[in-house]
Amino acid sequence: MAIDKLRRFVGEIAALVDSGACETELLEHGANVLRELVRVDDWLPDAYAQPSVERYQQFLLFADARERFSVVSFVWGPGQQTPIHDHRVWGLIGVLRGAELAAPYARHDDGTLRQTGHEVRLDAGDVEAVSPAIGDIHRVRNAFEDRTSISIHVYGANIGAVLRSTYSSDGRPKPFISGYSNETLPNLWDIGKELQHS
Numbered sequence: 001m002a003i004d005k006l007r008r009f010v011g012e013i014a015a016l017v018d019s020g021a022c023e024t025e026l027l028e029h030g031a032n033v034l035r036e037l038v039r040v041d042d043w044l045p046d047a048y049a050q051p052s053v054e055r056y057q058q059f060l061l062f063a064d065a066r067e068r069f070s071v072v073s074f075v076w077g078p079g080q081q082t083p084i085h086d087h088r089v090w091g092l093i094g095v096l097r098g099a100e101l102a103a104p105y106a107r108h109d110d111g112t113l114r115q116t117g118h119e120v121r122l123d124a125g126d127v128e129a130v131s132p133a134i135g136d137i138h139r140v141r142n143a144f145e146d147r148t149s150i151s152i153h154v155y156g157a158n159i160g161a162v163l164r165s166t167y168s169s170d171g172r173p174k175p176f177i178s179g180y181s182n183e184t185l186p187n188l189w190d191i192g193k194e195l196q197h198s
Contacts, residue, residue: 002042002043003043003045003186003187003188004043004191005037005040005042005043006037006043006044006061006062006071006186006188007188007189009033009034009036009037009071010062010071010188012033013030013033013069013071013154014064014069016029016030016033017064017068017069017156023090023131023133023156026090026156027090027092027129027131027134030092030154031092031094031127031129034092034094034127034152034154035094035125035127037094037152038094038095038096038124038125038127038152039125041096041097041124044073044096044150044152045186047059047182047184047186048061048073048075048182048186049073049075049097049148049150050075051075051076051077051078051080051148052075052077052181053077055077055080056074056075056076056077056080056081056082056142057073057074057075057181058072058073058074058160058178058179058180058181059072059073059074059075059180059181059182060072060160060180060182060185061073061152061185061186062185062186062188063158064158067157067158067161068156068157069154069155069156069157070154070155070157070158070159070160071152071153071154072152072153072154072155072159072160072180073096073150073151073152073153074150074151074152074153075148075149075150076098076100076141076142076148076149076150076151077142077148078142078144078145078146078147078148079141079142079144079145080141080142081139081140081141081142082139082140082141083139083166083167084105084113084137084138084139084166084167084168084169085137085138085139085164085165085166085167085176086132086136086137086164086165086167087130087131087132087136087155087159087162087164088132088136088157088162088163088164089131089132089155089156089157089159089162090129090130090131090133090155090156091129091130091131091153091154091155091156091159092127092128092129092130092153092154092155093122093127093128093129093130093151093152093153094125094126094127094151094152094153095122095123095124095125095126095127095149095150095151095152096124096150096151096152097124097148097149097150098124098142098143098144098147098148098149098150099121099122099123099124099142099143099144099149100121100122100140100141100142100143100149100151101119101120101121101122101140101141101142101143102119102120102122102128102138102139102140103115103118103119103120103138103139103140104116104117104120104135104137104138105137105138105139105167106135106137107137107171111171112170112171113137113167113169113170113171116135121143122151131156137167159178160177160178160179160180161177161179162177162178163175163176163177164176164177164178
């Protein structure tokens with residue numbers, strides 16, 4: 001398992017955050033780094049790639065000690081989807097396996113939510129950005145009814161602890177905190193073991 005790819009990705013995102021880059025630069029450069037991570041599907045440990053028949057899974061892969069960013073794998077069982085929801089922070093989504101469809105929404109002056117365009121299809125290797133500044137509300141679903149899809153997300157906070165909202169079709173918000181599906185993290189730092197096997 002090439003977990004060193006995830007370790008390098010975390011280091012590159014940390015360097016971007018440390019640089020004080022504005023959100024536009026962070027999303028642009030971060031998208032390139034994420035695109036490289038999801039280009040080859042050979043590094044995600046199996047424990048963080050398991051679907052559930054009940055609902056999509058959100059596995060924490062890494063959280064910055066100061067909660068400036070987090071990295072998660074979303075595992076979509078066949079046909080699974082999110083409710084309409086927001087993020088409240090910047091985020092990047094890269095598809096590692098399969099494909100997903102994202103429907104963008106916007107709040108209008110009358111308080112209602114409306115879909116603002118067609119669903120965007122993201123295939124393996126594709127990356128998309130979200131943020132309150134560029135569009136933060138969407139509904140996402142697995143593009144397939146017969147197989148699992150997996151996407152890797154990086155957010156500008158500890159996303160599992162952020163107070164966010166889901167939305168009904170008439171735009172009424174319902175607060176939620178997503179949490180995570182896992183209780184353990186992949187060990188990115190056991191470099192000695194990797195060196196022994198090389």
